[in-house]
Amino acid sequence: MLSMISIKYLTPLPSLLFLGAASIAMLFVADVFVLINYCAFSESLVVAVSVAGLIRLRWSQPKMKAPIKVNIMIPLTFLFLCCLFLVLPFLSQPVELMVGVAIILSGVPVYFLFVRNRRKPDVVHIPWVWLTHWVQKMLFCVPECEE
Template identity: 50%
Template structure:
């Protein structure tokens, strides 16, 4: 846990200090991750060409699989976690050049690319490792490398670390902007809408998110952590899409710079509900933790946003705390749009 907290603290510092450092960090670790995946794909293809197909034959590869809707939805959780970056660009549209053009373009290019890469990586894994070996491995990529990469297998743990660091950096960079914009629009405490005067970064939002990330390290069970966060994300996204569908029905003439065929958000909403409902029948404890994570935001919203006539006993200490943090972090409320990066 100490190592994870250290990485989180270091990446939080980078994001607080310099936006371009954060984006360059993301570029470097993304390239490293894709390079590792390409190595795995090529190695798997070579392994199959050499005739090693004993682990890649039907129906053996599907033996002992659970096909009920609850377990299928939980299996999707790991996939959703792997693809979680698909929605991060929506959080940083103010920092994109020509977002109305580049945001759809980035999604159209990245989603099929990532899908093909992960599909081929899983083909490589199943070509080299048996289903039991996949389930028992703490890091499948490392087990794969030990089997087929020989003297260079020691590089794979390094690539796995790069992947983890890149994922965490992307989450910090994008989600902090969501907190920042939410606070600026009056949906979160004003403190989170502050920008550091020197570095022009949403420092309070980044520090708050970095602290929350460390608190969430309550378990070393990666599957449980994935289930917590994926349920919470799927539930929140389902509610957001339901709101968009409602607006499309009640206010069809609103200006929509990016507008899709209605079948796409409807299909997406149905998929989100599948991920939200069926896990209750298989893993209710983990789902309830995710639900509690969502509900924990209600008292914060009620206390700091919805309740307008708060007594001085609450307002004055909070104002003093806000001013103190402003002075400490040298921050002022953010206005307007962020600069392009």
């Protein structure tokens, strides 16, 4: 639903509104440094997983055409540093970072329930369809077409 495109502005309007609401909710965090820690940790995690995926691709498909080829030590070093940025903060602030990990992991059931699962239970499917139609009517949005 968040990937729908506004007919008038050709932008992902539901996604922009959701991000705006999430940003406003973040303003209510009392300590800005906790918020910075959450964001830095999640960003480092995403970068580390992406680089690890690229390294795995490089080893599993060595003949694959790549626009840029670099020495394998560069991404390995970068991955090592990203892992350090993930592990070292746990030594000084383990409780805060465990909350961050819990927030990140809370998205896994949402993904499997709403995105990956094509056959949703009626308890989930009927309100989801209603909400999708409501968003389409209120924001004049359509799903992104696949080409």
